[in-house]
Amino acid sequence: MSQEWQIVWFTAWVAGLSTLLILPAGLATAWLLARHDWPGKSLVETLVTLPLVMPPVATGLILLKVLGRRGILGRFFHDTLHLDVAFTWRAVLVALAVMSFPLLVLFTRVAFEQVNPRFEQIARTLGAGEWRVFFSITVPLAWRGIIGGMILAFARALGEFGATIMVAGNMPGRTATLSLSIYDAVNLGQDAAAARLLGISIALAFVAVWAGQWFLRRHRH
Amino acid sequence: MQLLLQNISLPLAEFVLEVNLELSCQVTAIFGASGAGKTSLLDLIAGLRRPASALIQLDGRALTDTARGLALPPRRRGIGYVPQDLALFPHLSVRQNLLYGCKAAPRDGSLFSFEHVAAVLEIQPLAGRSVTALSGGEKQRVALARALLTSPKLLLLDEPLASLDGALKARIIPYLARVRNEFRVPMLYVSHDRQEVQALCDEVVELERGKVLRRVPPQHS
Numbered sequence: 001m002s003q004e005w006q007i008v009w010f011t012a013w014v015a016g017l018s019t020l021l022i023l024p025a026g027l028a029t030a031w032l033l034a035r036h037d038w039p040g041k042s043l044v045e046t047l048v049t050l051p052l053v054m055p056p057v058a059t060g061l062i063l064l065k066v067l068g069r070r071g072i073l074g075r076f077f078h079d080t081l082h083l084d085v086a087f088t089w090r091a092v093l094v095a096l097a098v099m100s101f102p103l104l105v106l107f108t109r110v111a112f113e114q115v116n117p118r119f120e121q122i123a124r125t126l127g128a129g130e131w132r133v134f135f136s137i138t139v140p141l142a143w144r145g146i147i148g149g150m151i152l153a154f155a156r157a158l159g160e161f162g163a164t165i166m167v168a169g170n171m172p173g174r175t176a177t178l179s180l181s182i183y184d185a186v187n188l189g190q191d192a193a194a195a196r197l198l199g200i201s202i203a204l205a206f207v208a209v210w211a212g213q214w215f216l217r218r219h220r221h
Numbered sequence: 222m223q224l225l226l227q228n229i230s231l232p233l234a235e236f237v238l239e240v241n242l243e244l245s246c247q248v249t250a251i252f253g254a255s256g257a258g259k260t261s262l263l264d265l266i267a268g269l270r271r272p273a274s275a276l277i278q279l280d281g282r283a284l285t286d287t288a289r290g291l292a293l294p295p296r297r298r299g300i301g302y303v304p305q306d307l308a309l310f311p312h313l314s315v316r317q318n319l320l321y322g323c324k325a326a327p328r329d330g331s332l333f334s335f336e337h338v339a340a341v342l343e344i345q346p347l348a349g350r351s352v353t354a355l356s357g358g359e360k361q362r363v364a365l366a367r368a369l370l371t372s373p374k375l376l377l378l379d380e381p382l383a384s385l386d387g388a389l390k391a392r393i394i395p396y397l398a399r400v401r402n403e404f405r406v407p408m409l410y411v412s413h414d415r416q417e418v419q420a421l422c423d424e425v426v427e428l429e430r431g432k433v434l435r436r437v438p439p440q441h442s
Contacts, residue, residue, distance in 0.1 A: 121304075124269070125269070126371055128321070141310075
């Protein structure tokens with residue numbers, strides 16, 4: 001496999017995996033924000049939104065401080081699990097997950113808010129517990145918004161740059177994603193390689209969004 | 222049936238719902254103008270809203286007792302609820318809607334078996350259809366059947382005929398009368414239509430701005 005295709009495969013794989021990993025926590029957070037009031041809710045809302053409005057490089061620096069060998073989590077992983085996170089593919093995964101999490105939550109929260117709470121209430125009177133209400137009523141009625149949120153999160157992960165370069169570096173074959181490789185190629189004056197990677201980026205993002213829309217159109221009820 | 226509603230207090234937007242009632246008729250109408258607190262009272266009985274204070278007992282069994290910090294969840298109250306908007310789950314077929322609350326229902330041949338309920342309400346031909354393809358009257362019958370299939374000890378009907386025109390109402394009232402006579406389930410029937418109340422109910426409780434105005438036989442309402 002050429003190095004460029006390896007970069008494409010790695011980027012798509014890690015973006016897809018990060019989207020799947022944030023899905024359970026994203027749905028739970030979105031549902032809690034949409035359906036309940038609790039002390040500290042506005043703090044959680046703000047924290048969830050922060051990576052969206054902060055400079056990605058700043059988010060990356062925070063991740064580096066936490067996940068580096070001398071960081072709280074980094075030291076724990078290194079000492080107890082003999083795992084390094086910073087400057088490995090795991091750091092890329094974490095950076096993409098953190099940066100795309102807000103989009104997933106914002107989108108799915110709106111989707112949950114649009115589900116008429118009366119359906120959930122009546123399901124409870126019909127004998128359903130909270131888990132059954134969530135999986136048989138709330139999620140199926142909000143699934144278009146959930147899929148939309150996943151597509152956005154995946155697309156955001158595909159294009160992530162600032163946080164990734166801070167916490168994972170840009171090591172070809174290990175942590176280099178499409179965005180980082182384009183930046184690298186331009187810096188080294190490799191215009192043809194940059195153009196090819198640019199074309200692949202556009203195609204990948206187009207296919208992700210188009211496939212998502214096609215899927216939603218096919219399953220419209 | 223003995224339904225005790227004692228020291229009910231629920232602050233609403235413009236007034237406080239305050240009710241003290243002991244009901245024992247088979248079909249009791251809760252009669253009153255829009256915004257009198259009728260739906261809020263049904264929601265309280267079903268466990269869908271939390272009162273400031275309340276003691277709610279059905280046949281001696283406490284459903285809500287704020288003095289003891291008791292509030293049975295809606296799924297454990299044994300109360301069927303047909304809301305004004307019916308809340309038929311749009312992503313499920315008629316059959317799936319009907320069977321949603323059916324898990325704990327008695328076996329075939331008993332009073333609340335699927336076959337018996339479907340026969341009384343004449344909904345067998347509708348079972349394979351989509352909920353969105355039903356007419357107004359068909360939706361009413363399906364929502365009523367869905368609530369009955371949970372073998373409720375009490376049925377709450379919130380203006381079940383409000384969205385139907387006069388001719389359709391006249392066709393649905395006999396079905397409600399059949400449910401009353403066939404299943405002998407006690408009902409609380411919210412309405413502001415005297416014709417419905419007189420056709421179906423044994424007693425009328427008139428509500429005005431959250432307070433019980435009077436209790437009268439239906440012919441005096």
